[in-house]
Amino acid sequence: MPVTIVVPQLGESVVEGTVGKWLKKEGDPIAKDEPVVEIITDKINIELPAPAAGTLGKITVPEGTVAQVGQQLGVILQQGESLPAGGGAPAPAGGAAQGSGGPQRPASPTQQSPQQRPQAPPSGGAPSRQPEPARAGAAVAEAPFGEDQRVSPAVRKLLKEHNLDVSGIRGSGLGGRVTREDVLNHIEGSRVAAAAGTQAPAAAPGMQPGRAPSSPQAGAPQPTKPIPAPSFTAPGTREEEVVQATNVRKKIAENMLRSRHMAAHCSTWDEVDMTRLVELRARMKERVKSTYGVNLTYMPFILKAVVRALKEFPVLNASMSESGEIHYKKYYNIGIAVHREQGLIVPVVHDADRKTLLQLAHEVEDLGNRARSDKLQLNDIQGGTFTITNAGMFGATASTPIINYPEVGVLGVHLIQERPVVRDHRIMIRNMMTLVVSFDHRLVDGTPAVQFLHRVKELLEDPESWLLDSI
Amino acid sequence: MNPPIAAHDLGRISYREALELQRRAVATRAAGACGDAIYFAEHEPVLTAGRGGQEESLRVPKALLRARGVEVVPVERGGDLTYHGPGQIVAYPILALADLPYGRDLHRYLRDLEEVVIRTLAGYGLPGSRRHPYTGVWVGDRKVAAIGVAVRRWVTFHGFALNVDPDLGHFDWIHPCGIRNLGVTSMRALLGEAPARAEVLARIRDAFASVWDRPVVEEAPCLT
Numbered sequence: 001m002p003v004t005i006v007v008p009q010l011g012e013s014v015v016e017g018t019v020g021k022w023l024k025k026e027g028d029p030i031a032k033d034e035p036v037v038e039i040i041t042d043k044i045n046i047e048l049p050a051p052a053a054g055t056l057g058k059i060t061v062p063e064g065t066v067a068q069v070g071q072q073l074g075v076i077l078q079q080g081e082s083l084p085a086g087g088g089a090p091a092p093a094g095g096a097a098q099g100s101g102g103p104q105r106p107a108s109p110t111q112q113s114p115q116q117r118p119q120a121p122p123s124g125g126a127p128s129r130q131p132e133p134a135r136a137g138a139a140v141a142e143a144p145f146g147e148d149q150r151v152s153p154a155v156r157k158l159l160k161e162h163n164l165d166v167s168g169i170r171g172s173g174l175g176g177r178v179t180r181e182d183v184l185n186h187i188e189g190s191r192v193a194a195a196a197g198t199q200a201p202a203a204a205p206g207m208q209p210g211r212a213p214s215s216p217q218a219g220a221p222q223p224t225k226p227i228p229a230p231s232f233t234a235p236g237t238r239e240e241e242v243v244q245a246t247n248v249r250k251k252i253a254e255n256m257l258r259s260r261h262m263a264a265h266c267s268t269w270d271e272v273d274m275t276r277l278v279e280l281r282a283r284m285k286e287r288v289k290s291t292y293g294v295n296l297t298y299m300p301f302i303l304k305a306v307v308r309a310l311k312e313f314p315v316l317n318a319s320m321s322e323s324g325e326i327h328y329k330k331y332y333n334i335g336i337a338v339h340r341e342q343g344l345i346v347p348v349v350h351d352a353d354r355k356t357l358l359q360l361a362h363e364v365e366d367l368g369n370r371a372r373s374d375k376l377q378l379n380d381i382q383g384g385t386f387t388i389t390n391a392g393m394f395g396a397t398a399s400t401p402i403i404n405y406p407e408v409g410v411l412g413v414h415l416i417q418e419r420p421v422v423r424d425h426r427i428m429i430r431n432m433m434t435l436v437v438s439f440d441h442r443l444v445d446g447t448p449a450v451q452f453l454h455r456v457k458e459l460l461e462d463p464e465s466w467l468l469d470s471i
Numbered sequence: 472m473n474p475p476i477a478a479h480d481l482g483r484i485s486y487r488e489a490l491e492l493q494r495r496a497v498a499t500r501a502a503g504a505c506g507d508a509i510y511f512a513e514h515e516p517v518l519t520a521g522r523g524g525q526e527e528s529l530r531v532p533k534a535l536l537r538a539r540g541v542e543v544v545p546v547e548r549g550g551d552l553t554y555h556g557p558g559q560i561v562a563y564p565i566l567a568l569a570d571l572p573y574g575r576d577l578h579r580y581l582r583d584l585e586e587v588v589i590r591t592l593a594g595y596g597l598p599g600s601r602r603h604p605y606t607g608v609w610v611g612d613r614k615v616a617a618i619g620v621a622v623r624r625w626v627t628f629h630g631f632a633l634n635v636d637p638d639l640g641h642f643d644w645i646h647p648c649g650i651r652n653l654g655v656t657s658m659r660a661l662l663g664e665a666p667a668r669a670e671v672l673a674r675i676r677d678a679f680a681s682v683w684d685r686p687v688v689e690e691a692p693c694l695t
Contacts, residue, residue, distance in 0.1 A: 011576035035623055038547070044577045045521065045548050046622040247529075378531050 002081055002154070003052040005074045007039060007067050010046065016068045017041045024056045030076060037073055054078040158183050248343040259405035264441040267400040268450050272457045274416045275431045277301055280463050292358060299336065300360035302388060302413055304466070305459035307332045307353045310386060313452040316409040317385050320443045335384035335404055336364060338371040339393070345371050346404055348384040388413060398434040408443050411456065412436035435460075474570070476683070477508040477690035478676050486517040486544055486555060489563070493628045495694050496565045501624035505693035507570065509630075509679060510563040511672055516556040516641055518543045521619050528552040531644050541644075548619040548629035552645045558637035558657070560671055562587075563630045564679075568622065571683070575625065581606050581618060583682050584631050588616040590678040591633070591671065597661055608633075613656035633675070634658065636665035 007017060020038030024030055035047035036056065057077035061067050077083065155178060159166055162183070169186045171178035245253070259265075281296060288296040310317040310332060318328045332353040335346040347367035352360065370376050387404040392414035401412040412435070419432040435457060439449040459466065481489060489512045499505045518529070518536065520543055528551050533543065543552075555561060564584075568575045585601055588608040592599035592615065599608045599615065608616040608631075616633040634657035642655040659665040680687040 009575070011578040011580075014576075014578055033624060041577065044581065044620045044622065046577065047547070047624070049624050374532075374534075376532070378535050 002057060002078070002083075003054065003076045004072045004154075005036060005048060005051060005076060006072050007069050008048070009069055010039070010041065010044075014041055014069065016066050017046070019061050019063050019065050019067055019073060020045060022059055022063060022074075023047065026056055026059055028056050030054055030056055036076075039067070048073075050076060052076050052078065054081075057081070057083050155180050155183055162187055246342065248345075252343050255405070256402055259403050262405050263403050263408070265400075265403060265438055266441040266446070266449070267436055267438045268446070268453055269398065269412075269434055269436040270453055270457050271421075272433045272435045273421070273430050273461050274298075274433045277460055277463050278416065278431045288358065288361070292362070294358065294361045295365055296361050297364065298413070298416070299364045299388070299390070300357050301463065302411075302456075302460065303334055303336075303349065303352050303360050303364070304357060305456050306334060306386065306388060306411060308459055308466075309452050309455040311353070312455055313448045315444050315448050316437075316439065316452050318408055318443060319385075319406040320408070320440075321406075326443065329385045331385065333383045333385045335387035335407075336367065337387060337389035337401075337404075338368050340372050340374075342374070345376070345381065346384065346387055347371050347376055347380045348382065350383065387411070390414075392416065392433070399436060401436065401438045403438055403440055405440075408440040409449070409452070410438050411453075412438070473683075473685040474506060475686040475688045476564075476566075476679065477506060477693065478679075478687045479508065479510055479690060479692050480672060481510055481512040481692075483513045483515075483557070486514045486519065486542075489514065489561075490544070490546065492692070492694070493563050493565065496692070497623050497626045497628050499694055500565050500567055500626045507567060507685075508565045508690075508693065509676075509687065510565070510692070511675070512561045512563065513557060513559060513668075514555040514561065516541050516554070516638075518645060519546045519548075519553050519555065519619075520544070521546060521548045521551055521553065528645050536644065546621070546629065547623075548621040553617050553619060553632065554637075554642055554645055555632055556637050556641050558635055558659075558665075559632045560635055560668065560675065561630065561632045562675060562679075564627055566627045568625045568627060577620070577622065580627065581620060584618050584620070585616075586682050587675065587678040588631060588633055590681065591674045592658070594674045594678075595658065595662060595666060597658065610656060610661055613654040615656050615658065615661070633671070635668060635671050 010017065017039035018041075020040040022037050024034075024036050030036060030050045030053060032051070032053040033049040036050045037048050039046045039048060054076040055078075056074060058075040059073070060075065061071065061073045067073060075083070156166075158180060164183065164186070166178050169178050169182055171182055277298065281298060281301070285296045288294055314328050317332065318326055320326050331351060333348050333350045334352045335348045337344060337346050347370070349355070349360065349363050349367065355363065367376070367380060370380070384404060384407060386407055387401075387410045389399075389401045389410060390413050391399040391401070395415055397415050397417070399412045399414065401410045403410050414434045414436075416431050416433045418429050420427050421430045421432060422428075423430075435453060437449055437453045437456075481492070484492075489510070493510065496505070496508060496510070500507070516539070518541060529543070536543065562584075568577075568580065571580070573579050582601075585599075585606070585608050589599035589601075592608070592610065597610055597615075599610055601607075602609050606618045607614050608618075616631050618631045619629050620627055621629045634655065636659040637657055639655060639657060639660065658671070676687045679685075
């Protein structure tokens with residue numbers, strides 16, 4: 001007789017466990033007491049020993065699924081035995097609890113064979129008794145034979161589930177014993193007979209009466225035309241792909257949510273005329289590339305402008321601890337958000353105030369490359385005091401960035417594009433960019449935030465002015 | 472008299488080596504060739520990932536750990552990521568659960584391990600406590616001992632790690648056991664100075680003896 005593997009009693013306070021790893025595959029030979037499957041509770045991992053020797057015939061509860069004490073996990077077949085047709089388990093313990101609506105979590109539907117499901121009585125017919133937990137130590141759910149010696153516990157359970165009497169079923173087993181297959185055949189047979197006989201599905205035993213299509217009320221006006229379906233609608237398959245989130249993704253989610261929960265987000269923005277900086281960069285770009293091998297982007301200029309503005313508005317370079325201490329940082333470690341396949345990361349340019357434009361250009365490029373090739377060191381992503389994010393790289397003209405908590409400010413830079421602007425009563429074409437700062441309104445008032453943003457704008461619009469105090 | 476438990480201090484030993492030894496000890500205990508035993512050890516820095524192991528509990532890139540020679544070893548115990556390193560006393564009880572007075576009550580077994588640590592700490596005047604629903608031992612809101620257990624053929628292995636004087640900075644590599652917002656501490660941090668390892672060991676042995684009411688005797692490993 002097939003032997004079931006069940007979750008044994010593991011202690012008074014243990015009511016369920018997660019199926020960890022199946023140490024054997026279906027079809028693997030098993031020696032008695034050999035570990036077959038892991039059950040994981042909060043801090044303990046138990047390898048269940050096989051209750052009998054044989055072959056692992058069927059895994060009924062897959063890895064990662066929560067199983068109740070007493071629930072069947074799999075079936076061990078002894079020599080010469082095979083699984084009954086339909087592949088179902090002899091006694092799906094979780095199924096018994098399903099009809100009762102009891103507190104026990106039902107086994108997931110995938111654990112029931114499709115043949116069984118439609119025949120299960122909707123309610124009432126199913127026994128509400130909880131599956132008997134196996135005695136401490138025993139991994140076997142071999143209930144002793146009760147009043148009826150002719151059927152196995154699995155078959156008895158099946159009979160009970162379908163509210164059948166064994167005397168009405170012809171046995172094909174040894175000595176006329178009713179097997180599981182006999183019961184399934186009997187159920188299938190009566191279902192077919194009922195369906196063929198009456199047309200009314202409700203008459204079939206065990207079928208849900210509610211399933212019969214409701215007919216329109218007599219006397220009500222009958223619509224003459226069906227709702228026309230547009231020819232272009234394809235039958236919707238509602239396809240979904242389910243993918244486990246990577247750890248990087250979970251980490252990003254956690255950080256974003258924490259920022260949203262902890263900081264009082266507020267954004268303000270302005271238009272920056274980048275025309276002169278565009279010209280300046282265009283003039284220098286080739287030379288920088290050929291002389292130093294560095295791609296001169298706008299980012300080092302923006303970094304310079306941000307650091308200058310942060311020095312004038314130190315509250316944007318601060319943070320506030322939960323106990324209410326405000327830390328004004330006298331160093332300028334500027335994070336730069338980098339897009340990667342794996343997900344966003346924010347490497348930090350340390351001491352940006354003490355680096356030249358060329359050094360910044362080189363470092364930004366290097367950090368970006370290493371971020372994308374997953375070669376950042378821990379130090380590269382720590383210690384930021386303010387962050388810049390460039391949504392313009394992919395064409396965005398505006399955005400409201402999330403603060404890189406516990407920092408209190410993030411600057412969003414965007415696409416530089418020619419736009420018509422009005423200067424001195426004339427419409428002219430200028431290279432414009434939207435500049436956004438999101439700030440933590442707990443610590444940063446609107447005024448310094450707007451002033452900070454305006455200062456960054458001034459510096460970017462007039463890069464030559466930087467010469468005044470840097471020569 | 473209740474049957475004795477053989478205790479043996481493996482001293483400084485690599486995690487993998489100790490793991491191998493435990494697995495052998497479980498096999499011999501399950502076969503009835505040896506009695507119950509407790510092994511004590513101290514490991515080089517290593518992270519072990521239990522079956523509940525969540526990689527997001529790792530706070531530093533794996534590459535960085537590799538560069539420092541720190542392995543992340545997957546193990547068969549319950550629980551999440553755990554750090555082991557010098558300055559910890561790790562205890563590995565190899566016990567046939569059926570022989571315990573309460574049989575196969577696994578949660579009770581965990582509570583007993585916590586009790587052993589709590590009694591050990593009490594010897595130093597430290598108030599160790601449990602924090603439901605977490606497993607482990609805390610002093611205040613800082614964890615001083617981590618616990619994770621595995622059972623094979625109804626024999627226990629893995630166990631607890633008591634922070635006597637480890638480099639607490641190493642715990643920053645992980646969210647210990649996936650629990651955030653709760654810090655880690657050590658006996659040294661709590662006492663102001665590190666107690667002698669041999670003395671702590673002796674007190675742990677005494678605590679095991681009192682919790683299970685069985686003599687704990689010094690004995691060479693039985694691994695036949």
